[in-house]
Amino acid sequence: MNTATRNNEGTTIVDVTGHIDLGSSPDLRKTLLESLKETDRLAVNLVAVKYIDSSGIASLLEVLKAARQGQKRFVLFGLTSAVRQVLQLTRLTTVFEIRETEQEVLHA
Amino acid sequence: MNTATRNNEGTTIVDVTGHIDLGSSPDLRKTLLESLKETDRLAVNLVAVKYIDSSGIASLLEVLKAARQGQKRFVLFGLTSAVRQVLQLTRLTTVFEIRETEQEVLHA
Amino acid sequence: MDVQVKLRMPSQARFLAVVRAAVGELGSVYGWPEAECQGVILAVDEAVANIIKHAYHGNSEGAIEVTCLGAADRLEFTLLDQGDPPDPGRICSQPLDDHAHGGRGTHLIRMIMDEVCYERVPGGNRLRLIKNLPAVGCTEKERSDA
């Protein structure tokens, strides 16, 4: 897994590529929590994530919780079918704010 | 492996995708030999071929031989690193006519 | 004749990718629909991750054996470890609608697989996972097009 962080119209975007599993989810968690400190709006681009397991989901939930506590926005976008499947099975599709595209994230 | 055949400026182009191995090379051979019957210029687009083994190379050599016998042109283009590696190891890079792009095939 | 893939690996997360690749490739050889493949990959990955986390507590020197038996109508997985056995009371013990961070792996495994069986055997802890294939009587081609 790799991550790259950038800014688009005041929203911090973290582009994630690769597989999010037990090995890589601690890195993801760390990167996202650090980014969250520096911004009020954090969006995670999952379009290049072909795999996520429950440890990845747990990391995203932890970031969501931190965002809520800080009254910040935390959005996921670009979900592949694999990511969608896991969120559906774990009944979390309505817990996260989920958008199709980066444009929708910025203008919703 | 999948193949799709089309025509561009009088050259028949066969787009190949997937892996060419012992299981799929007989199909490739058949498709190419049939296409060769209908055209004087046959080009194989290998840009989406991530794997080829010696049985695939053998099939391409067989088509090359048939093309030479019929005084027809037979070109490969869009070679990925995997395809390039096998052709180099088997010292066949100079035996085939190889082009970078479809444009080069048409205008060379 | 069926196909068997057996992996012996140390309890390290970096080898999960090898497990996933082998399971995924087996599925696509048998022409399973993409979504079924993804589900089974996830279930097996979660089960191996649980062994790394809970049986071996993150110790990277534990041994894990994953056996996949593939046939046209089902896939069967046997996972073996010599770590701490699972406490049956904790498997799927946490309600899914609790938004705590953990506790979802065993739910995913049960939702995806048709049979899930944790056993204590002489060689250690054994987990058997079975997935029956959806399509009966349709060709591999039809299935892979689905």
Add this chain to the structure above:
Amino acid sequence: MDVQVKLRMPSQARFLAVVRAAVGELGSVYGWPEAECQGVILAVDEAVANIIKHAYHGNSEGAIEVTCLGAADRLEFTLLDQGDPPDPGRICSQPLDDHAHGGRGTHLIRMIMDEVCYERVPGGNRLRLIKNLPAVGCTEKERSDA
């Protein structure tokens, strides 16, 4: 602890993809350069294809066992079949600059692997292939960046 992947499969070309996936994933877990991975995948695939073609003559019911042993500094493969043994005089017997259609598989295997050994053992025909890893003393990260 090293990693072992063992595949038992019938002599059918469609399972070659499972072999390639497992070998490729092992290579990338150990952080090999892409070109090395591709080479080893090719060599093992050619060796299994030869068993299907020449030991079992295309009969789809023969048994093939492929064992991959992965360590940080080398990969070792053992292939076992119960078909016809190879005629040593035919291995790499055809000059590469002959443009005949066949005869390249055994050359590729020898060019890519560091050790290639065909043996007759009680269980059948055994082929051992060993590839030593290029980088000594550089980290996995450096290797995968290479």
